[in-house]
Amino acid sequence: MSHELRTPLNSIIGFTGILLQELAGPLNEEQRKQLGMVQNSSRHLLALINDVLDISKIEAGQLTLSPSSFELRHSIEKMIQLVSPLAEKKRIKMRMTVSEEVTDITSDQRRIEQVILNLLNNAVKFTEEGHVEISCRTEDDHYILLVSDTGIGIRPEDIPKLFQPFHQLDSGLARKQEGTGLGLSICKKLIEMMGGTIGVESQLGRGSVFTVRVPRQSGEVS
Amino acid sequence: MSDSLLIIEDNEQNMYLMHFLLEKKGFSVIEADNGREGIEKALRFKPGAILLDIQLPEMDGYAVARELKEHPELSGVPIIAVTSYAMVGDRERILAAGATGYIEKPINPDTFVEEIIRYLSTHNRSNQEGYA
Structure with missing residues (x-):
């Protein structure tokens, strides 16, 4: 299909x-x-x-992950490059803080990058001024990825809906943001398939912080 | 090694698109719309590289790549898979079948030719290193 x-x-x-x-x-x-x-x-x-x-x-349970070993820092850098043009256009600063112990990860590279890109894209899309920051550190045998922004934020009552399919929230912005309304629900499912978690904390009008926790090793390299 | 590129692709519009872009950037292009014809033309013209679609009628791209690799006279010719398969597993499968590189559809007209040139230069460099 x-x-x-x-x-x-x-x-x-x-x-x-x-x-x-x-x-x-x-x-x-x-x-x-x-x-x-x-x-x-x-x-x-x-x-x-x-x-x-x-x-x-x-x-349908038909999605399978293809784990391989790769540099997580490199993936983060690549995804920042992809959103940089939009960030520059909106005059939003992009920041990256990756601690030194962040090295390689065994996971599905394409899917990890898809999640990072989705979070960065959202952050830039829903921020009108200030900055978007991505940081990464280790915690036991997991990596913790944080994507924070100084954007419009999310109402507390909307947070439970955020990870449901087809729920682009009413952002209050003049124009509805272009998007599929599926991105975050896909991210959540992918991260859960990897044995990780995704969550968000937000203050309306101040910004949001998305936290992804993924195992450094999920699945065997085929 | 010649400057020509062989494109093996059954979709007429995709063929036209790639052909147009490559020709504009100075490549000469040979077309084949099925795997059998592709192998035949590869042997006849010894192109500088082969762009290979994976979903071809009858003989698919995997089979074409494997057969191309069986001909020693084509061993130096890089095969770049061009396909809309988005799965990582498929990427590994086509590389295992003999492709040197991989470009995903929809191709980006802004970067397509650059990507091809980059593949060719890495390929040539690693070949030279092999002889050193």
Whole structure:
């Protein structure tokens, strides 16, 4: 199923990109603007498809983790790079504090990175000024990852709903944030499959702190 | 070793997309829309690299990669898998079948050619180190 859904999108995203790069000829301003909208919408649709496929796989018990050994610090750095353009655009500072004892982890690299990226993306998306910080340290045989922001925060009564599928909260921001409403529920399931936990503490108007606790070793390397 | 790239891909639009991008950046492109034809053209043209789709009709990308590796005259030709499989296990499977690199669909037109060039330069470097 995933192939059938993604192949036509591959083509839409690809050709839009070619046109925007002006590899097929120069664009006028209006064409550029409209193609930019096609690009945004197709990327959003791809994110939705990926998330829906993930959640349905998880719910059907068909998602399996593929553990390998990798540098956690490196993954954190990579994900920061991915959100940096948006953070820079919004003039939000990105900070990273990774303690020295954080070395390698045996886990599903792709999925760990997916969780880190999701939390960083949310933090940047829901912060209008200030900073987003990611930190990592060890605690016994676990790593503790914290993603904190100085954003809009979450109402206490909304926190239980946060990790449920399809619940983007009413953020009070003028525009509903683009997202699938599935990200955090997927993160929670993935982290739980790894034998870890995810939680949040938040103060409305002050910011949020998401805490992920994952075993340094989850599963055998195949 | 030639500057040409062989693309083995059955989806017409994906083929056009990759072909267009690579040609714009100065590569010459050879097309094959199925595995059998791909192997034949690889042997005939000895391309600088092979871009291989995994989900092909009849003979899939794994089988194509394995067969390509059986020909000693193609042993220096890197195979880059291009596929929309998003699973890590599939990545390992295609690398085990003989692919040198892996690019995930949807390909990013902003970085696709750079990624190919990077694969080629790492590949050439490690080959040279092997002879040193």
